[in-house]
């Protein structure tokens with residue numbers, strides 16, 4: 378069985394750039410907010426669960442406000458399971 382990494386976003390904050398709208402608020406052709414890419418919120422906390430080691434400590438991964446997760450110190454192939462609708 379392939380080692381599996383499950384990612385969960387556990388907390389968010391409203392995007393300060395667009396105040397949660399996801400765009401620049403223009404009534405004529407609003408532009409998608411660059412900071413949150415139109416989602417209106419940013420990821421502030423992530424839980425990463427490894428099928429081998431269980432929930433990983435914060436030192437084993439890094440993440441961005443857009444929800445990209447980088448695993449640190451993994452030298453084997455893993456299957457990454459991402460949330461289906463993390464922004465819901």
Ligand SMILES: [Zn+2]
Nearest residue numbers: 392395410413
């Ligand atoms: Zn935004």
